Amino acid sequence: MTYTKRKDKRKMDETRPIIAKVGIIPNAKGSASFTIGKTTAYAAVYGPRELHPKFLQDPKTGKLRCNYNMMPFSGTGERIRPGPSRRSKEISMVTQNALASVMDLSDYPNTVVDVFVEIPQADAGTRCAGICAASMALADAGFKMKDIPVSIAIAVADNKTVFADPDYAEETLNQTGEAEHVADIAVTILPRTGQVTHLQMDGMVSKEKLFEALEMAKAVTKKINETLKVALKEQFKVEASK
Amino acid sequence: MALKVENKSIVVPGETLAEGMDFLPGEGAFREGEIVISSRLGLVNVDGRAIKIIPLAGTYLPKVGDRIICKVFDLTYSGWRVKTNTAYAAMLSMKEATSEYIEHGADLNKYFTIGEYIVAKIINVTGQNLIDISLKGPGLNKLKPGRIIEVDPCKVPRIIGKQGSMVSMVKNSTGCNIIVGQNGLIWLRGEPEDEMLAIECIKKIEKESHKQGLTEEIEKFLKDKTGGVIKKPPVMEEDEPRERREPRRDSRSPPYRGGPRRDSRSGPRNFNRDNRRQRR
Numbered sequence: 001m002t003y004t005k006r007k008d009k010r011k012m013d014e015t016r017p018i019i020a021k022v023g024i025i026p027n028a029k030g031s032a033s034f035t036i037g038k039t040t041a042y043a044a045v046y047g048p049r050e051l052h053p054k055f056l057q058d059p060k061t062g063k064l065r066c067n068y069n070m071m072p073f074s075g076t077g078e079r080i081r082p083g084p085s086r087r088s089k090e091i092s093m094v095t096q097n098a099l100a101s102v103m104d105l106s107d108y109p110n111t112v113v114d115v116f117v118e119i120p121q122a123d124a125g126t127r128c129a130g131i132c133a134a135s136m137a138l139a140d141a142g143f144k145m146k147d148i149p150v151s152i153a154i155a156v157a158d159n160k161t162v163f164a165d166p167d168y169a170e171e172t173l174n175q176t177g178e179a180e181h182v183a184d185i186a187v188t189i190l191p192r193t194g195q196v197t198h199l200q201m202d203g204m205v206s207k208e209k210l211f212e213a214l215e216m217a218k219a220v221t222k223k224i225n226e227t228l229k230v231a232l233k234e235q236f237k238v239e240a241s242k
Numbered sequence: 243m244a245l246k247v248e249n250k251s252i253v254v255p256g257e258t259l260a261e262g263m264d265f266l267p268g269e270g271a272f273r274e275g276e277i278v279i280s281s282r283l284g285l286v287n288v289d290g291r292a293i294k295i296i297p298l299a300g301t302y303l304p305k306v307g308d309r310i311i312c313k314v315f316d317l318t319y320s321g322w323r324v325k326t327n328t329a330y331a332a333m334l335s336m337k338e339a340t341s342e343y344i345e346h347g348a349d350l351n352k353y354f355t356i357g358e359y360i361v362a363k364i365i366n367v368t369g370q371n372l373i374d375i376s377l378k379g380p381g382l383n384k385l386k387p388g389r390i391i392e393v394d395p396c397k398v399p400r401i402i403g404k405q406g407s408m409v410s411m412v413k414n415s416t417g418c419n420i421i422v423g424q425n426g427l428i429w430l431r432g433e434p435e436d437e438m439l440a441i442e443c444i445k446k447i448e449k450e451s452h453k454q455g456l457t458e459e460i461e462k463f464l465k466d467k468t469g470g471v472i473k474k475p476p477v478m479e480e481d482e483p484r485e486r487r488e489p490r491r492d493s494r495s496p497p498y499r500g501g502p503r504r505d506s507r508s509g510p511r512n513f514n515r516d517n518r519r520q521r522r
Contacts, residue, residue, distance in 0.1 A: 030299065048301060048329045059370060102255075104281065107303055109370050111329040139255050142300030142396065144270070144281045147256030192256050192279070232254045232283060236298065236452050 003157040003179045007169055013216050015152070015165040018224065020132070020231035022140045030141025032231070034133035037167055038123035043133035045141040048111035056112075062105030063112045066096040068130055070119045076168070091127045092117075098131050098151065098188040098198035104144040113143065124168040125153045131188055131198070136228055140235075148228055149197055150221040151188040154213040156205045157181070162212050164220045185210070187217045191225035194218050249288045252298070252452070253280040259293050270295030285452060298452055302328050302395035302425045304373050308364045309382070311390065311423030312375065314357065317350045324360065324375065327392070327425040332373035334362065339377050359385040359429065361421055385421070386478075388431030391441055393448045395426035400451040401444060408447065408457060415464040416440040417473035432475065439467055 006012070016037025025031035028044035035041075051057045068091040072079050095117060105113060115137065117130040131151035139148055155166040157179040163170070166184065173179035183203030189196055196214070205213070245265070246258045253259065259271060260278040267273045270282045271293050280286075284295040304310075304326065312332060316323035321335040336344050340353060354360060361382050362375035377383065393401065402409050402422055413420050418432030418440045430440050443464060450456055 029301075050329050108301070108329060139283050140299060142283055142297050145255035146272075146279075146281065148254060190256070192258075229254050229257070233252045236252050 003161050003173055006163060008167070010163075012161070012163045013220060015220060015224065016167060018227050020136065020227050022136055022231050023235050028137070028141075030137045030139070030143075032133045032136035032140055034129050034136065036125060036129050036132075036165065038121060039125050039129045039167075040119070040121045041126060041129035041133040042118045042120065043130065043137040044116045044118075045113065045134075045137045045143075046116070047113040048105065048108040049114070051110060051112035057110040059109050060106065062108035062110075064096055064100045064103055064105065064115065065112050066092050066099065066115045066117065066134065068092040068095055068117045068119075068127070070122060070126065074119050074122045076123075091130070094127060094198055094200065095131050095134060098149055099134060099138065101197050102135075102146040102149055102190065103138065104146070107144070113138075113141075122168075124166055124171045125186075127151070127200075128153050128165075128186055128188075132224065132228065136232060139232055147190040147192050148225060148232075149188050150191055150224045150228065151186065151198065152217050152220050152224065154185045154187065154217050154220075156183040156185070156203075156209050156213055159183070159204070159206055159209055162209060162216055164216055183209075185213050185217075187214065189217055189221040191222050245288065245293075247286050249286055251286050252284070253286055253295065254283050255281055259286060264291065266292045268292040268294030270297060297396050299394060300396045304328060304330065304332075304364055304367045304371060305424070306364050306367055308424040309361060310364060310375070310425040311359060311361055311385070311421065311427035311429055312425070313359050314354045317356065322350065322354050324362070326373060327395075327423075327427050328371075330371045330373055332362075332364070332375045334360070334375050334377065338365065338375065341378070354384060359390060361385060361423065361429070381421075385429050386431060388419070388429050389437055389441070391428050391430070391444065393426050393428060393444060395424070397448045397451045398422060398424055398426060400456070401428070401447050403457065408460065411457070411461060411464065412440055412443050413475050414472055415468050416443070417475050419475045419478055436473070439464075443467075 019035040021033045023031060024033050025044045028046055030045040033042050048062050068088050070080050072082050115134045117134050119126045128151035135149045139145060152165060154164055155170060156162050157173055158181055171184055173182050181203060183201060183205040186200045187196060188198035245260045247253055257280045258277050259280055261276055265278050267278045270284055271278055271280055278293055280295050282295050282297055283299055284297040287294050287296050310326055312324035312326045314322050315325050321333060324332050324334055326332045362377055363379050363382055364373055365376045366374040409420055409422055416436040416439050418430045418436050421429045430437055447460060
């Protein structure tokens with residue numbers, strides 16, 4: 001039995017509906033929300049500010065520090081235990097690495113730029129939504145960046161069907177018996193050059209299918225990038241038409 | 243060969259601005275191979291062959307010569323440390339703070355104490371963004387009671403306007419005294435209602451800073467609020483220079499102030515007095 005038609009009748013390379021907003025948190029230097037289907041991520045950027053403890057400071061450049069957090073009520077019933085967990089620490093690190101390579105913080109030596117990513121509602125793909133929200137928030141804060149990184153999850157069912165942006169039901173196809181095995185590939189891409197800044201995978205996949213998934217990710221991230229660009233510009237356009 | 247975006251349009255990081263070698267990347271842009279790419283969120287400004295991005299958001303970077311508003315948060319052996327609304331603290335040395343002679347080991351709280359705000363000029367910035375400030379110059383002083391508000395430092399040039407046109411318009415319509423610091427802190431003082439109006443107005447300028455013809459709009463906004471009444475802010479009396487408060491002691495003809503003349507026991511004092519002359 002293979003998974004050939006998607007549960008919610010999407011095309012294989014179609015994402016869930018995206019809503020991107022910028023400047024949602026007035027107190028932050030930059031902020032954004034990124035909603036994809038039933039997954040929502042908020043990101044807020046603060047700083048640059050002094051970095052403590054001092055030994056972490058870098059006299060050549062500022063540092064990026066990301067924090068990912070799932071809210072207690074964000075799951076599908078079970079309360080998520082608040083506070084840092086093994087999972088959230090990993091995702092914080094991954095988010096930081098995915099974004100750090102595009103940032104130019106050399107104007108702010110010895111400082112840190114904080115990015116807080118909160119997930120108020122989760123339905124798979126939270127780290128990708130978090131990275132998208134964080135990169136928008138950093139652009140909104142006015143930092144120098146080479147590009148706006150866009151992140152997306154690509155799934156491969158039974159090493160046959162490649163599809164973009166799985167939701168929770170699709171991520172757990174193997175549990176419901178609709179597929180034997182699902183590989184979940186989270187990837188962050190710089191849309192302009194197609195460079196990959198972050199790549200993670202759960203499950204198994206053949207080399208060919210991995211490349212197919214990456215090609216799909218490139219195409220999908222280009223589309224999402226357009227949405228993010230519009231969102232970033234919109235805050236100025238709306239006011240101009242008043 | 244050509245521009246890919248319109249002049250004065252809004253661009254985001256990573257957006258291609260121009261192709262070919264005919265254009266040069268300016269501030270906020272960079273070249274990658276044949277193309278010029280934006281590196282920040284802002285307005286495109288094409289000036290001849292150079293393309294630069296005027297940022298619509300961002301952080302204040304200290305520059306020599308800028309007038310900033312800062313807050314004293316530490317007293318050190320040789321001066322004051324102040325917060326500058328950036329990630330970096332600035333140093334105000336005794337020498338730059340006042341022309342008055344400060345005795346060795348004097349209580350620096352007498353001059354500026356923790357929590358006070360000052361308007362100062364940046365006189366030096368190192369590569370590591372260590373900032374030195376000075377209070378020597380016109381209009382640089384401790385701030386009187388008033389309100390301090392914070393705005394985006396990128397919007398400060400717009401709030402000031404060409405040759406200060408915008409801020410003087412707000413001053414003259416609201417009757418508030420306003421001092422704008424380049425670091426995004428603004429001090430204002432007036433009647434409470436006037437202060438609120440001035441704040442509202444400044445926030446409006448900050449929000450709509452990317453618009454064209456903003457000056458006219460703000461003029462209209464102020465006219466609607468005040469009914470076109472021109473209300474000049476009270477002239478701020480310059481603080482009397484400190485040394486004038488005490489009678490000037492001139493070593494060439496020391497005034498006899500009665501009482502016994504100082505003898506050798508007060509030697510250090512005399513020594514200091516001589517020093518003071520040299521410092522001026």
